[in-house]
Amino acid sequence: MNRSLASRLLFVSLLGGLAFLLSGCEVFSSPQNTFAPAGEIADDQKRWFLYAMWPALAVFFFVQLGCVFIVLRFRKKKGDDRLPKQVHGNNVLEIGWSIAPALVLFAFVPLVVTGIVKLGNTPDDAIIVDVYGVQWQWNYGYPLEDGSSVEGPFGDPMYIPVDQNVGLRLHSDNVIHSFWVPKLAGKTDVMPGRTNHMWFVGNEIGTFHGQCAEFCGLGHAEMPIVVEVVPRETYDRYVACLPAFETPACEEEFLPEEPVAAAGE
Amino acid sequence: MAATYAPKRTTFAQAMKDMRSSAGTYNGVWSWIATVDHKRIGIMYGVSAFLFFLIGGVEALLIRIQLAAPNQEFLNPDQYNRLFTMHGTTMVFLVVMPMSNAFFNLLIPLMIGARDVAFPRMNAFSFWVFLAGGIFINLSFFLGGNILKGELGAAQGGWFGYAPLTLKQYSSDHGIDFWMLGLQILGIASLAGGFNFIVTILNMRAPGMTLFRMPVFVWMTLVTSFLIIFAMPVIAVALFELMFDRLFSANFFNAAAGGTPLLWQHMFWLFGHPEVYILILPAMGIVSEILPVFSKKPLFGYPFVVFSGVAIGFMSWGVWAHHMYTTGLGTVANSAFGIATIMIAVPTGIKIFNWMATMWGGRIELKTPFYFAVGFIAMFTIGGLTGVTHSIVPSDYQQQDTYYIVAHFHQVLFGGAIFALFGGIYYWFPKFTGKMLSEKLGQLNFWLLFIGFNLTFQPMMVAGLMGMPRRIQTYPDEYGWELWNGLATLGAFTIALGVLVFIINFIKSVRNGEPSGDDPWDARTLEWSLPSPVPPYNFKTIPQVHSLDSFWHSKYAEDAEGRAIPIPAGAAMVAERPHGGEPGVPDDDHGDDGHGIHLPSPSIMPFIAALGFPILGLGLVYCRDSGAVPDWMGGEPLYVWMRPLIAIGAAIITIGIYGWALEPATEEE
Incomplete structure (x- = not known):
């Protein structure tokens, strides 16, 4: 019974692993899917993750199949009363499996360091957007030509030009939040008392969703982030409309539409 | 003369009676309260940890019900935050740590050939302080809100308690106060236990038991105890700073007034990462005992397993900032801690290969403890490998604080620690009861836990990679997370079923399990x-x-x-010579009843001293609460009533410790 159960489990886990790899299908799609990047940084991060995931999967199958194989192969058979050879160890083998994983793992070091350096240094051509996290909303400030900045209203999406490096300055005057839009870039915490930096780029026009990723109290689950990656001109128009969307054109383009009344149907 | 000695066959009831008589003049419940016998203390540790496991499990189930489907309102955000905070706190401090401690207590003296631990009364003190702290923290469900207004409460800042969310201005009720003082109390218990086992292991080994003849479990206990005595003071300092911020308006963590929230994170994780190994090393020790016995082979590469455990102990101090990659520490710090995190995978890998090599070529007996041990290897490996993916720092910015992390550490702490602890219970149960746990129910228990575990935590990995953050009590339905969360909830209830089978098995077997004999597994230690x-x-x-x-x-x-x-x-x-006497040298004839053997006397002083801590804690929790008590009590501010508790608690502790110091260590003959 145990044997069949074990093999069935193995089958199920293999199937699960396979399903996981075929991540194109419906159940694997999400507006916050880290495996469906829409910008250079998120794309790098997905690739780096896979660099580690493939060897990890290899070790995973080696250990899991190894355990199942060993248990089935060496389990006590009926009538076999002889005790096994008392092997206490094997220095060559053990030094081998100390050094081999170390070598594999150290191969990641250059990747890790270059990746950290890349993500840690905002490119010079980036536009710098200020991000303000409060309990439980976001607000963004955009740079103006004259070096000052202008803030959008609370709850408005962040607008950024497509294919443009964007640097963020993250500010909080309350608790810790974390700015995260999975399809564009991994998160950086928004710490009170210090200004953190991150940068990313949106390479596809569209609306991208994220949410606060650091527990920040009662409204943590409902502190969404929306980033609109738009053509350069749209971005310019948006910033020009700030802070109050005073012209009708601004209102029409950037203010959320009133909910359509049911009576109009 | 003593050549015909045969081991005395005792029943469980007889053993309990023997233990009672060893408790001297105290009877009934008092014999347990006053006991200094490491085995009874171990049993009490185990039973209380298991009860807390049930509480933490119910909290987990409530969380899983809430998350089973999108947009549910089974729990409101406030309740949800309190539950996940208490779930984490309970499982770490009140379940895995004390359950490991139960095994230290039960086994260390037996494995090293000693009659008790080095400081038996301190051992009892450690247990009672632990129990007091555990009850104190859980009392916060009832007392953490404003009791005068009938509000319920508990800490809601997460088990990691990040400042400034835990400060008074963001968490104004008493949940956090109970949490920080409760952890402080538990820290005292852990420290007492840690010192005790270090001294016991270093000084009380039987003649001939050199360090490198100690069972691996003893080694891992030694390493864990060192980690405990160095890690607990760090969290104690952090908690004191939080206490001063909250109760006495100090300013360690409030950025608005010049404090540093990041300071909390550094201290918490400087404690918190060694803590992870405090939780897992005992489990590795248990597995290293079980595998050789059921494979009928010695542990493959004993020195490698021991040294990799010691190496993990040292390295655990250099990886704490991998919990903080996204806090903006800078490129140098992130690189250094990333590389350290990569390195710590090496000794862990060595252990896994050694365990596999131990089984290789053996004659494996498929018994329940062995199932759990292999389950440990399989599941812990997933935890380790997902850990390696975290060491790729720049891509970890995506996984940090998502369900991928939740999956990762449950693979380590449930698939790892809890599986090994269950295996340990099945393995050593006969030694302390003289009875076997049912093999049939045991395997059912294992498979339910194993399937439930995988169903719960593997889908979380997918949900995390698909962008689901941690600690959210609700999620929208178009985000593609509902299938994974539904599966996880199904898995959680399968786990619950497995635990139920365990409880049935345990009760049945204690009552009328098959007699086990002295050495049912043909073991080694x-x-x-x-x-x-x-x-x-x-x-x-x-x-x-x-x-x-x-x-x-x-x-x-x-x-x-x-x-x-x-x-x-x-x-x-x-x-x-069941106790390993030298061949040809007669046993000294003390007789079977132990009369000639010097044992420490029971004492209620450790219990009394422990009693003071929660009272002192209650006084501190409310010492600045100016809410008015009801008119029939005089209508004064609450602190007028509560502050005296500080003095009363301190007095009780002092009385307990003085009584302890002044009473004779053994009764006069």
């Missing part, structure tokens, strides 16, 4: 040379140890091929 259940004095004669796995070598020799062959004469020797 000293405790199995003793009668089951173990008599209060443990060893009639302190054994002489000649090698690693001394007890095994008294039963088996090796033939020319290296195969183990039973020693017929040796078997006789074991029967004659």
Whole structure:
């Protein structure tokens, strides 16, 4: 019974692993899917993750199949009363499996360091957007030509030009939040008392969703982030409309539409 | 003269009676309260940890019900935050740590050939303080809100308690106060236990038991105890700073007034990462004991397993900032901690390969403890490998604080620690009860846990990679997370079913399990040379140890091929000298009832001293609460009533410790 159960489990886990790899299908799609990047940084991060995931999967199958194989192969058979050879160890083998994983793992070091350096240094051509996290909303400030900045209203999406490096300055005057839009870039915490930096780029026009990723109290689950990656001109128009969307054109383009009344149907 | 000695067959009830008589003048419940016997303390540790496991489990189930489907309102955000905070706190501090401590207590003296721990009363103190702290923290459900307004409460800042969310201005009720003072109390218990086991292991080993003849479990206990005594002070300092911020308006963490929230994170994780190894190393020790016994082979590469455990202990101090990659520490810090995190995978990998090599070529008996041990290897490996993916720092910015992390650490702490602890219970149950746990129910228990575990935590990995953050009590339905969360909830209830089977098995087997005999597994370490259940004095004669796995070598020799062959004469020797006396040298004739053996006297002083801590804690929690008590009590501010508790608690602790210091260590003859 145990044997069949074990093999069935193995089958199920293999199937699960396979399903996981075929991540194109419906159940694997999400507006916050880290495996469906829409910008250079998120794309790098997905690739780096896979660099580690493939060897990890290899070790995973080696250990899991190894355990199942060993248990089935060496389990006590009926009538076999002889005790096994008392092997206490094997220095060559053990030094081998100390050094081999170390070598594999150290191969990641250059990747890790270059990746950290890349993500840690905002490119010079980036536009710098200020991000303000409060309990439980976001607000963004955009740079103006004259070096000052202008803030959008609370709850408005962040607008950024497509294919443009964007640097963020993250500010909080309350608790810790974390700015995260999975399809564009991994998160950086928004710490009170210090200004953190991150940068990313949106390479596809569209609306991208994220949410606060650091527990920040009662409204943590409902502190969404929306980033609109738009053509350069749209971005310019948006910033020009700030802070109050005073012209009708601004209102029409950037203010959320009133909910359509049911009576109009 | 003593050549015809045969081990006395005792029943469980008889053993309990023996233990009671060892508790001297105290009877009934008092004999447990006053006990200083490491085995009874171990049992109490185990039972309380298991009860807390049930509480933490119910919290987990409530969380899973809430998350089973999108947009649910089974729990409101406030309740949800309190539940996940208490779930984490409970499982770490009130379940895995004390359950490991139960095994230290039950086994360390037996494995090293001692009659008790070095400081038996401090051992009792450690347990009672732990229990007091555990109850104190859980009291916050009832007392953490404003009791005068009838509000319920508990800490809601997460088990990691990140400032400034935990400060008074963001968490104004008393949940956090109970949490921080409760953890402080639990820290005292852990420290007492840690020192005790270090001294016990270093000083009380039987003659001949050199460090490198100690069972791996003893080694891992030693490493864990060192981690405990260095890690707990760090969290104690952090908690004191939080206490001063909250109660006395100090300013360690409030950025608005010049404090540093990041300071909390550094201290919490400087404690918190060694803590992870405090939780997992005992489990690795248990697995290292179980695998060789059921494979009928010695542990493959004993020195490598020991040294990799020690290496993990050292390295655990250099990786704490991998919990903080996204806090903006800078490129240098992130690189350094990333590389350190990569390195710590090496000793862990060594252990896994050694365990597999231990099974290789063995004659494996598929019994429940072995299932759990192999389950441990399989599941812990997933935890380790997902850990390696975290060391790729720049891509970890995506996984940080998502369900991928939740999956990762449950693979380590549930698939790892809890599986090993269950395996340990199945393995050592016969030693302390003289009865076997049912094998049938045991395997059912294992498979339910195993399937439930995988169903719960593997889907979380997918949900995390698909962008689901942690600690959210609700999620929208178009985000593609509902299938994974539904599966996880299904899995959680399968786990619950598995735990239920365990409870049934345990109760049935304690009542009328099959008699086990002294050495049901044909095991290797000293405790199995003793009668089951173990008599209060443990060893009639302190054994002489000649090698690693001394007890095994008294039963088996090796033939020319290296195969183990039973020693017929040796078997006789074991029967004659169950406690490992030198052949040819007579046992000193103390008789079976232990009268000639010097045992420490029971004492209620540790219990009394422990009693003071929660009272002192209650006083502190409310010491600045100016809410008015009801008119019939005088209408004064609450603190007028509560502040005296500080003095009363302190007085009780002082009385307990003085009484302890002044009472004779042993009763006068």
